[in-house]
Amino acid sequence: MIESGRIDALLQVALPSAAQPAVITVGLAYFAVVVAISIWAARRTRTASDFFVAGKGIGLIALTVASVSVSVSGFAFIGGPGFIYAVGLGAMWIVLPAAVTNVMGAWVLAKRMRLLGEARSLITVPDAIGARYRSPAAQGLSAVAILVGIVGYMATNALAMGVVINAIFGVGLGWGIWIGMGVTLAYSASGGILAGIYNDVFQGTLMAIASVLVFLFVLGFGGGLGDISRVILSHDPAFLGPWGKLTPLAALSFFFVFSMGSLGQPQAVHKYYMLRDPLQLKWYPLLKTLGLVLVLLLYFSVGVGVKAFVLNGRLAPLTSPDQATPALLLSVTPIILAALVFSGIAAATMSAANSFINIGAAIVTHDLPVAFGKRVSNELRWGRAMTILIAVAAAITAQQSGAMVAFLGIFGWGLFASTLVPALAVGLNWQGATRAGAIASIATGLIVTLALETTAYRKVFTFPAGVTASAVAMVSSFLVFFVVSWLTRRSAAAELDPDVRLVMEL
C-alpha cells in the first residue's frame, strides 16, 4: 500500500544528526533485539519451506503485525509527512486506499492463494501464476518482472538504511549502508523469512507505538486538531482543501495506483502463504487495517502539525519538506520519543529490505529454474547464498549516484502493479482468463513501465500533471489482459487443473 521504493528515495536527503546518548542507546537496544530474534529464528529454519514461507506456520497476530510492518516502509515516517508538508492533504490520497485495500486483498487473493498453497505447496507469487495458467513461461516472466522491481527497491532501501543509521550513530553514509545491510543480511540469510517475520513483529510494534505517541504529542502541542487547522486556514487555506496543492487528477491517480496496485505487491501478497490456519483469515483484514491506521497516525499528524507549527512560529521554517519529522523530533519532542521514532524508521527500512531479499532469493533459486524446467537440488542452501548476493549487490548499488538510485526506486510499486494485478488478482478469480492473456499482460506491464519511466527520467517527454507511468502501465496491462484473454478464450478451460478450478470456485 505505501510505495516503499519511490519514497525511500526521499530519504536520500541527509537527515540531521540525532547522535545523542539516548538515541544511540535506544538504537543499540533495537539492534540487540533484532540480533536475538534472528539467532532464535535461525535455529528453527531447517527447510526451504521454513526459509521462504516460514513453514506456513505463522499465527494470525504475528502475520498481521509483520504485514503492517512490511507494507509501510520508512516513507510513513519521513517522506510521507514531508509530502503532506509540501502539498497539503493531497498527499493523503496515497494512504486513503488503506481503508479498502486489506479487505480487497483478502477477498481477491488471500483465500485463493492460501488454498492454492495448501493444494500445491506453493512458496512464491510466480508459483501461483504458474499453477493458475499451468505455464512455466508465465511463472518465469512474472519472476523476471518481480526481480527487476526488487533491484530498485533494494537499492533505495539500502540507501535509506544508510541515511537513518548515519543519523542515529553518526558513522557516515557509506558505513551506515553496510551496517544496515549487514544486520539485515545476517538475519535474512540465517533465519530467512522466519527471522524476517518475527523481526517484523518487533519492528511493527515499535513503529505503531512511536506513531501513536507522536500523534498524541502533536495534538497536545498544537492544542488539538481544530486549533491546528485554524492556524493553517488562517495562512494557507488551500493546504486543507481535499486535493491540497495537487490537481484532482493527480490525487485520484494516487488513489487508483495505491488501491488497485496493492493487489500486485509481492511483499504483501506473499504473506498469505504463511498463515498457519487458513480459517484465521477471518480477522486478518480487520486487524491489519487497524494496525495500518495506528502506524499512519504519524504520517498525518506530523505533516499537518509541523505545517501549523512553522506557520505560527513555534518551529523554524524547514530547509526542505523531508525535514518535517526530524525537525519536530529534534526541536520539540522529548528525546526519548525521537529515539523511538528513529529506531522505528530503521526498523521500517530493514523490514522492507528483508522481505525483498527473501522474495528475490526465492525467484532466483526457485521460480527461474522452474521456468526453464529445472530444479535446484538444495533450495535452502542456494536461497541463503542468493540472499547474501542480493544484499551485497544492493549495498554496492546504493553507494552509486543518488540520482541513479532514485530512478531505480521510482518504478518498483508501479512495476509490480502493472505486471501482476491483472494476471494474478483477476486471473485467480476469472476462469476465462487465459495463459496468453496473462503473458501478454505481464509483458505489457514490464515494457510500458520501463519505457515510460526511462523516457520520463531522461526527460524525453513530460507527463501531463496527474498522469504517471505507473497508472498508464497498469491500465494498459489490464486492457491487454482482457482483450487477449477474450481473443484466446477457447483455450481457457484446457489451462485449468481440477484443484485450481476448485480453488477458484470456492
Added chain:
Amino acid sequence: MTDPARSQGGVTVDLTRRASLVALFAGIAAIAVGYAAAFKSAGTPGWAPWLLALGIPVALGAIMVLGAARGRRGIGQLKLPLAFVVVVLVIGFGAALALPATEGPLSQLWLGMPARAAIVIYGIGLLPIIVLPVAYALTFETQTLSAEDVEQVRALGRRYQSRNEGTEGTSRNDVTHD
C-alpha cells in the same frame, strides 16, 4: 441468492462474475479515457477527473465482487456493504470535485477539519474501515471459507501430489534439505 450459472467452453460462468468483469472493464476503460484526455494539448479537460471519480470506485467494487463471489451463490449478504462502500467512494470523490473551495479562517470545522477535507479523511478514509472488514468477518464462514472447503482442497491437492509423485518421483516444494 442463487445466480444461474452455466458452463461456457468448459469454464464456469455466472452472472455475478460476468457482471463484475464487465464493470471492471468499464471502470478501467473510464480511467484510461480520463488519462488519455489529460494528454490533450489544451490541457486536462474538466470532465477527466470525473471519469476517474466514477471509474475507480466501479473498478474497485467490481474486483471485490469478483473476489467475494462464491461459486454459484454470488455475493449473498455482501451486496449491501459492498454497495455502501462504492457509493461512499463515488459521493466522496464527487463532493471533493463539486463542492466550492470555501476553506478559510472562519470555516466551520467537522471533527477538526473543514468540510471538504472532513469528507475525504473521514468519509473516504475511515467509513469503509468500519464497514468492510466487519462484513468480511461476519460472512467469513458462509461466504469466504469453511473448514469443509479447506479439507476439500487438501484432499484434491493430495490427489494431485500423489499423481505427480507417481510421475516425477517427488513433490515440488516440501523437500527437507538439511
